[in-house]
Amino acid sequence: MFPTGWFSDPNRVLFVRQLLVAAREGGSVYTAAGVPSMLGRWKAAVKKGVYLIHHRQAERMLLGRWRGPDFQRRGTCASRAQFRVLQTSWAWQIVMRAVIGQYTELSYEFLYGVARAMVRRGQLGPAHPGSCQCGRCSGDGAIVADLALASRDIGILARGIIAGIDLSQSNEAQAVDWGQPNSRIPQAVLDAAAPYRARIMQADSVMEMADALASGHPGNFGATYYGSPNAQLQGGIVRLTPNGGGHAESRTGVVLLRPVKDPDDDAELLAATGFFVDGSWGDWPKGDRNLRYAGGVYELPPGSYVAPASDHAIGLRQGGECWHSQVVQGWRPSANSGVYVPGQEQAA
Numbered sequence: 001m002f003p004t005g006w007f008s009d010p011n012r013v014l015f016v017r018q019l020l021v022a023a024r025e026g027g028s029v030y031t032a033a034g035v036p037s038m039l040g041r042w043k044a045a046v047k048k049g050v051y052l053i054h055h056r057q058a059e060r061m062l063l064g065r066w067r068g069p070d071f072q073r074r075g076t077c078a079s080r081a082q083f084r085v086l087q088t089s090w091a092w093q094i095v096m097r098a099v100i101g102q103y104t105e106l107s108y109e110f111l112y113g114v115a116r117a118m119v120r121r122g123q124l125g126p127a128h129p130g131s132c133q134c135g136r137c138s139g140d141g142a143i144v145a146d147l148a149l150a151s152r153d154i155g156i157l158a159r160g161i162i163a164g165i166d167l168s169q170s171n172e173a174q175a176v177d178w179g180q181p182n183s184r185i186p187q188a189v190l191d192a193a194a195p196y197r198a199r200i201m202q203a204d205s206v207m208e209m210a211d212a213l214a215s216g217h218p219g220n221f222g223a224t225y226y227g228s229p230n231a232q233l234q235g236g237i238v239r240l241t242p243n244g245g246g247h248a249e250s251r252t253g254v255v256l257l258r259p260v261k262d263p264d265d266d267a268e269l270l271a272a273t274g275f276f277v278d279g280s281w282g283d284w285p286k287g288d289r290n291l292r293y294a295g296g297v298y299e300l301p302p303g304s305y306v307a308p309a310s311d312h313a314i315g316l317r318q319g320g321e322c323w324h325s326q327v328v329q330g331w332r333p334s335a336n337s338g339v340y341v342p343g344q345e346q347a348a
Protein backbone atom coordinates (compact mmCIF):
# COMPACT_ATOMS: atom_id res chain seq x y z
CA MET A 1 0.00 0.00 0.00
CA PHE A 2 1.24 3.47 -0.88
CA PRO A 3 -0.78 6.06 1.08
CA THR A 4 -0.62 9.75 0.22
CA GLY A 5 -2.16 12.67 2.18
CA TRP A 6 -1.63 16.09 0.60
CA PHE A 7 -4.44 18.10 -0.88
CA SER A 8 -4.49 21.24 -3.00
CA ASP A 9 -5.73 24.32 -1.13
CA PRO A 10 -4.40 27.43 -2.93
CA ASN A 11 -6.57 29.85 -0.94
CA ARG A 12 -5.18 28.60 2.35
CA VAL A 13 -1.61 28.71 0.97
CA LEU A 14 -2.14 32.33 -0.06
CA PHE A 15 -3.60 33.10 3.37
CA VAL A 16 -0.50 31.74 5.13
CA ARG A 17 1.76 33.68 2.80
CA GLN A 18 -0.14 36.90 3.48
CA LEU A 19 0.25 36.34 7.22
CA LEU A 20 4.00 36.18 6.73
CA VAL A 21 4.02 39.31 4.62
CA ALA A 22 2.00 41.07 7.32
CA ALA A 23 4.54 39.87 9.89
CA ARG A 24 7.27 41.46 7.75
CA GLU A 25 8.86 38.10 7.15
CA GLY A 26 8.64 38.26 3.41
CA GLY A 27 6.69 35.21 2.35
CA SER A 28 8.64 34.09 -0.67
CA VAL A 29 12.21 32.82 -0.99
CA TYR A 30 13.55 36.02 -2.51
CA THR A 31 12.05 38.27 0.14
CA ALA A 32 12.50 36.17 3.30
CA ALA A 33 13.62 38.53 6.02
CA GLY A 34 16.79 37.65 7.88
CA VAL A 35 18.11 35.37 5.17
CA PRO A 36 20.76 36.82 2.84
CA SER A 37 19.46 37.18 -0.68
CA MET A 38 19.21 33.81 -2.32
CA LEU A 39 18.60 35.17 -5.80
CA GLY A 40 21.02 33.60 -8.26
CA ARG A 41 22.64 31.14 -5.83
CA TRP A 42 22.14 28.08 -8.05
CA LYS A 43 23.42 29.85 -11.14
CA ALA A 44 26.46 31.07 -9.22
CA ALA A 45 27.16 27.54 -7.96
CA VAL A 46 27.02 26.08 -11.48
CA LYS A 47 29.37 28.81 -12.78
CA LYS A 48 31.87 27.78 -10.09
CA GLY A 49 31.59 24.14 -11.16
CA VAL A 50 29.45 23.06 -8.19
CA TYR A 51 27.00 20.67 -9.86
CA LEU A 52 25.58 18.78 -6.87
CA ILE A 53 24.42 20.06 -3.47
CA HIS A 54 22.86 17.30 -1.34
CA HIS A 55 21.92 18.43 2.17
CA ARG A 56 21.68 14.87 3.42
CA GLN A 57 25.46 14.61 3.20
CA ALA A 58 25.40 16.49 6.52
CA GLU A 59 23.36 13.74 8.17
CA ARG A 60 25.74 11.12 6.85
CA MET A 61 28.73 13.07 8.17
CA LEU A 62 27.16 13.31 11.64
CA LEU A 63 25.71 9.77 11.85
CA GLY A 64 28.25 7.87 9.79
CA ARG A 65 25.37 6.45 7.70
CA TRP A 66 22.18 7.52 5.95
CA ARG A 67 19.01 7.75 8.04
CA GLY A 68 16.65 4.91 7.12
CA PRO A 69 13.67 5.78 4.91
CA ASP A 70 10.24 6.62 6.36
CA PHE A 71 7.22 4.39 5.84
CA GLN A 72 3.79 6.00 6.18
CA ARG A 73 0.65 3.91 6.63
CA ARG A 74 -1.74 6.83 7.13
CA GLY A 75 -1.93 10.19 5.34
CA THR A 76 1.02 11.70 7.18
CA CYS A 77 3.25 12.30 4.14
CA ALA A 78 3.36 16.10 4.40
CA SER A 79 4.25 16.04 8.11
CA ARG A 80 6.96 13.45 7.47
CA ALA A 81 8.31 15.59 4.65
CA GLN A 82 8.32 18.65 6.93
CA PHE A 83 10.10 16.69 9.66
CA ARG A 84 12.76 15.53 7.19
CA VAL A 85 13.18 19.13 6.00
CA LEU A 86 13.80 20.25 9.59
CA GLN A 87 15.98 17.24 10.40
CA THR A 88 18.10 17.89 7.35
CA SER A 89 18.28 21.65 7.93
CA TRP A 90 19.46 21.07 11.49
CA ALA A 91 22.18 18.62 10.40
CA TRP A 92 23.28 20.94 7.58
CA GLN A 93 23.68 23.88 9.94
CA ILE A 94 25.64 21.82 12.47
CA VAL A 95 28.04 20.74 9.75
CA MET A 96 28.27 24.30 8.38
CA ARG A 97 28.93 25.48 11.95
CA ALA A 98 25.98 27.85 11.70
CA VAL A 99 24.68 26.46 15.02
CA ILE A 100 26.27 24.76 18.00
CA GLY A 101 24.13 21.72 18.59
CA GLN A 102 23.78 17.98 18.60
CA TYR A 103 22.18 15.88 15.92
CA THR A 104 18.79 14.88 17.34
CA GLU A 105 15.97 12.87 15.81
CA LEU A 106 12.83 14.98 15.45
CA SER A 107 9.12 14.10 15.57
CA TYR A 108 6.71 14.25 12.63
CA GLU A 109 3.85 13.21 14.93
CA PHE A 110 3.90 16.55 16.72
CA LEU A 111 3.89 18.56 13.48
CA TYR A 112 0.94 16.60 12.09
CA GLY A 113 -1.10 17.13 15.25
CA VAL A 114 -0.24 20.81 15.56
CA ALA A 115 -0.95 21.51 11.88
CA ARG A 116 -4.41 19.93 11.96
CA ALA A 117 -5.63 20.60 15.48
CA MET A 118 -4.02 23.97 16.31
CA VAL A 119 -2.92 25.79 13.15
CA ARG A 120 -5.99 24.56 11.26
CA ARG A 121 -8.19 24.55 14.36
CA GLY A 122 -9.76 21.19 13.56
CA GLN A 123 -11.40 22.51 10.38
CA LEU A 124 -10.25 19.46 8.43
CA GLY A 125 -12.57 17.23 10.43
CA PRO A 126 -12.03 13.77 11.88
CA ALA A 127 -9.87 11.19 10.15
CA HIS A 128 -10.34 7.44 10.43
CA PRO A 129 -8.36 4.67 8.69
CA GLY A 130 -8.61 4.66 4.90
CA SER A 131 -11.22 1.90 4.70
CA CYS A 132 -13.66 3.65 7.05
CA GLN A 133 -17.27 3.86 5.81
CA CYS A 134 -18.68 5.96 8.66
CA GLY A 135 -19.53 8.86 6.36
CA ARG A 136 -18.43 11.43 8.95
CA CYS A 137 -14.67 11.46 8.40
CA SER A 138 -12.91 13.59 5.83
CA GLY A 139 -9.69 11.64 5.66
CA ASP A 140 -6.09 12.01 6.73
CA GLY A 141 -3.81 14.65 5.35
CA ALA A 142 -2.44 18.15 5.61
CA ILE A 143 -1.16 20.93 3.41
CA VAL A 144 2.46 22.04 3.47
CA ALA A 145 1.77 25.68 4.41
CA ASP A 146 0.05 24.59 7.65
CA LEU A 147 2.96 22.29 8.52
CA ALA A 148 5.53 24.99 7.81
CA LEU A 149 3.51 27.32 10.02
CA ALA A 150 3.37 24.68 12.77
CA SER A 151 7.16 24.53 12.85
CA ARG A 152 7.42 28.33 12.85
CA ASP A 153 4.74 29.24 15.36
CA ILE A 154 4.47 26.31 17.76
CA GLY A 155 7.82 24.57 17.63
CA ILE A 156 9.82 21.50 16.73
CA LEU A 157 9.85 18.45 19.00
CA ALA A 158 12.80 16.12 19.49
CA ARG A 159 12.14 12.39 19.83
CA GLY A 160 11.98 10.90 23.33
CA ILE A 161 9.48 10.06 26.05
CA ILE A 162 7.68 13.33 26.71
CA ALA A 163 4.92 13.71 29.32
CA GLY A 164 4.68 9.92 29.46
CA ILE A 165 4.08 9.64 25.70
CA ASP A 166 6.56 7.41 23.91
CA LEU A 167 7.80 9.24 20.85
CA SER A 168 11.25 7.64 20.97
CA GLN A 169 10.31 5.90 17.71
CA SER A 170 7.75 6.48 14.98
CA ASN A 171 4.24 6.45 16.49
CA GLU A 172 1.84 7.18 13.66
CA ALA A 173 -1.23 6.41 15.79
CA GLN A 174 -0.23 9.29 18.08
CA ALA A 175 0.15 11.61 15.08
CA VAL A 176 -3.34 10.75 13.83
CA ASP A 177 -4.75 11.06 17.35
CA TRP A 178 -3.25 14.52 17.88
CA GLY A 179 -4.52 15.54 14.44
CA GLN A 180 -8.19 14.95 15.31
CA PRO A 181 -10.42 17.97 15.99
CA ASN A 182 -10.53 18.88 19.70
CA SER A 183 -7.38 16.90 20.46
CA ARG A 184 -5.30 18.25 23.31
CA ILE A 185 -1.55 18.18 22.92
CA PRO A 186 -0.16 18.22 26.49
CA GLN A 187 1.37 21.51 27.60
CA ALA A 188 4.59 19.71 28.57
CA VAL A 189 4.93 18.58 24.95
CA LEU A 190 4.29 22.10 23.62
CA ASP A 191 6.82 23.49 26.10
CA ALA A 192 9.44 20.96 25.00
CA ALA A 193 9.00 21.99 21.36
CA ALA A 194 8.82 25.76 21.84
CA PRO A 195 12.56 26.64 21.90
CA TYR A 196 13.12 25.39 18.35
CA ARG A 197 11.45 27.15 15.46
CA ALA A 198 11.80 27.36 11.71
CA ARG A 199 12.01 30.34 9.45
CA ILE A 200 9.79 29.46 6.52
CA MET A 201 9.48 30.77 2.98
CA GLN A 202 7.47 29.80 -0.05
CA ALA A 203 9.04 29.06 -3.43
CA ASP A 204 6.98 30.55 -6.25
CA SER A 205 8.97 28.95 -9.05
CA VAL A 206 11.49 26.21 -9.69
CA MET A 207 14.23 28.85 -9.88
CA GLU A 208 13.32 29.91 -6.34
CA MET A 209 13.38 26.25 -5.32
CA ALA A 210 16.82 25.81 -6.89
CA ASP A 211 18.17 28.95 -5.21
CA ALA A 212 16.75 27.99 -1.80
CA LEU A 213 18.19 24.47 -2.09
CA ALA A 214 21.55 25.86 -3.26
CA SER A 215 21.45 28.06 -0.12
CA GLY A 216 21.03 25.05 2.18
CA HIS A 217 17.28 25.36 2.80
CA PRO A 218 15.45 22.05 2.20
CA GLY A 219 11.90 22.21 0.87
CA ASN A 220 8.58 20.42 1.36
CA PHE A 221 6.82 19.99 -1.99
CA GLY A 222 3.17 18.96 -2.16
CA ALA A 223 1.47 18.42 -5.52
CA THR A 224 -0.74 16.20 -7.64
CA TYR A 225 2.47 15.42 -9.57
CA TYR A 226 4.67 12.92 -7.76
CA GLY A 227 6.69 9.76 -8.39
CA SER A 228 4.37 6.87 -9.23
CA PRO A 229 4.25 3.91 -6.81
CA ASN A 230 5.24 1.82 -9.85
CA ALA A 231 8.22 3.99 -10.75
CA GLN A 232 11.66 2.47 -11.35
CA LEU A 233 14.86 4.49 -10.94
CA GLN A 234 16.58 5.13 -14.28
CA GLY A 235 20.06 6.43 -13.59
CA GLY A 236 18.77 7.81 -10.29
CA ILE A 237 15.84 9.62 -11.95
CA VAL A 238 12.09 9.25 -11.51
CA ARG A 239 9.68 11.54 -13.36
CA LEU A 240 6.82 13.26 -11.52
CA THR A 241 3.45 12.31 -13.00
CA PRO A 242 -0.22 12.77 -12.08
CA ASN A 243 -1.09 9.68 -10.02
CA GLY A 244 -4.38 10.63 -8.44
CA GLY A 245 -4.80 12.60 -5.21
CA GLY A 246 -1.83 14.52 -3.89
CA HIS A 247 1.41 13.69 -2.15
CA ALA A 248 4.17 15.61 -0.35
CA GLU A 249 7.85 14.64 -0.18
CA SER A 250 10.94 16.51 0.98
CA ARG A 251 13.44 18.14 -1.37
CA THR A 252 16.95 18.01 0.04
CA GLY A 253 19.26 19.15 -2.70
CA VAL A 254 19.78 20.36 -6.24
CA VAL A 255 21.85 18.86 -9.06
CA LEU A 256 22.90 19.67 -12.61
CA LEU A 257 22.00 16.60 -14.65
CA ARG A 258 24.00 17.48 -17.76
CA PRO A 259 26.42 20.25 -18.79
CA VAL A 260 24.95 23.56 -19.96
CA LYS A 261 26.49 25.90 -22.53
CA ASP A 262 25.26 29.09 -20.89
CA PRO A 263 24.29 29.03 -17.19
CA ASP A 264 22.90 32.56 -17.61
CA ASP A 265 20.23 31.14 -19.88
CA ASP A 266 17.56 30.38 -17.26
CA ALA A 267 15.59 28.06 -19.52
CA GLU A 268 18.67 26.00 -20.39
CA LEU A 269 19.84 25.90 -16.77
CA LEU A 270 16.45 24.77 -15.41
CA ALA A 271 16.00 22.19 -18.19
CA ALA A 272 19.21 20.52 -16.94
CA THR A 273 18.40 20.86 -13.21
CA GLY A 274 17.02 18.18 -10.91
CA PHE A 275 15.95 18.12 -7.27
CA PHE A 276 16.70 15.41 -4.69
CA VAL A 277 13.48 13.88 -3.34
CA ASP A 278 13.00 11.78 -0.20
CA GLY A 279 9.81 9.74 -0.06
CA SER A 280 7.94 8.00 2.76
CA TRP A 281 7.23 4.65 1.14
CA GLY A 282 10.19 2.73 2.58
CA ASP A 283 12.89 1.49 0.24
CA TRP A 284 11.18 2.86 -2.84
CA PRO A 285 11.76 3.38 -5.73
CA LYS A 286 13.84 0.38 -6.71
CA GLY A 287 16.15 0.32 -9.67
CA ASP A 288 19.42 1.96 -10.61
CA ARG A 289 20.35 4.20 -7.68
CA ASN A 290 23.46 5.60 -9.40
CA LEU A 291 22.57 9.13 -10.39
CA ARG A 292 24.20 10.27 -13.63
CA TYR A 293 24.83 14.01 -13.42
CA ALA A 294 27.05 16.66 -14.99
CA GLY A 295 29.89 15.85 -12.58
CA GLY A 296 29.82 12.05 -12.83
CA VAL A 297 27.97 9.41 -10.82
CA TYR A 298 26.49 9.76 -7.32
CA GLU A 299 24.87 6.96 -5.32
CA LEU A 300 21.50 7.92 -3.83
CA PRO A 301 20.38 6.83 -0.35
CA PRO A 302 17.55 4.25 -0.14
CA GLY A 303 14.12 5.88 -0.38
CA SER A 304 15.41 8.74 -2.54
CA TYR A 305 15.29 9.80 -6.16
CA VAL A 306 15.98 12.81 -8.33
CA ALA A 307 13.19 14.40 -10.38
CA PRO A 308 13.62 17.04 -13.09
CA ALA A 309 12.93 20.66 -12.13
CA SER A 310 10.66 20.92 -15.18
CA ASP A 311 8.30 18.32 -13.66
CA HIS A 312 8.15 20.42 -10.50
CA ALA A 313 7.21 23.45 -12.60
CA ILE A 314 4.15 21.57 -13.85
CA GLY A 315 3.32 20.46 -10.30
CA LEU A 316 3.43 24.07 -9.08
CA ARG A 317 1.25 25.26 -11.98
CA GLN A 318 -1.30 22.55 -11.16
CA GLY A 319 -1.93 23.91 -7.65
CA GLY A 320 1.18 22.56 -5.90
CA GLU A 321 3.08 24.33 -3.13
CA CYS A 322 6.67 24.28 -1.94
CA TRP A 323 7.89 25.70 1.37
CA HIS A 324 11.51 25.87 2.46
CA SER A 325 12.55 25.91 6.11
CA GLN A 326 15.56 26.67 8.23
CA VAL A 327 15.68 25.53 11.86
CA VAL A 328 16.74 28.30 14.18
CA GLN A 329 17.54 27.74 17.83
CA GLY A 330 16.19 30.43 20.12
CA TRP A 331 14.63 32.40 17.27
CA ARG A 332 11.08 33.66 17.62
CA PRO A 333 8.74 35.01 14.99
CA SER A 334 8.86 38.81 14.96
CA ALA A 335 7.05 40.52 17.84
CA ASN A 336 3.27 40.39 17.63
CA SER A 337 3.36 38.80 14.22
CA GLY A 338 0.33 36.82 15.43
CA VAL A 339 0.41 34.30 12.64
CA TYR A 340 -1.13 31.79 14.99
CA VAL A 341 -3.49 33.40 17.45
CA PRO A 342 -6.70 31.55 18.24
CA GLY A 343 -9.61 33.40 16.71
CA GLN A 344 -7.56 35.43 14.28
CA GLU A 345 -8.35 33.33 11.24
CA GLN A 346 -12.02 34.15 11.41
CA ALA A 347 -11.18 37.83 11.75
CA ALA A 348 -8.69 37.88 8.89
Ligand SMILES: [Zn+2]
Binds near residue numbers: 133
Ligand atom coordinates in the same frame (compact mmCIF):
# COMPACT_ATOMS: atom_id res chain seq x y z
ZN1 LIG B 1 -14.89 7.43 9.49
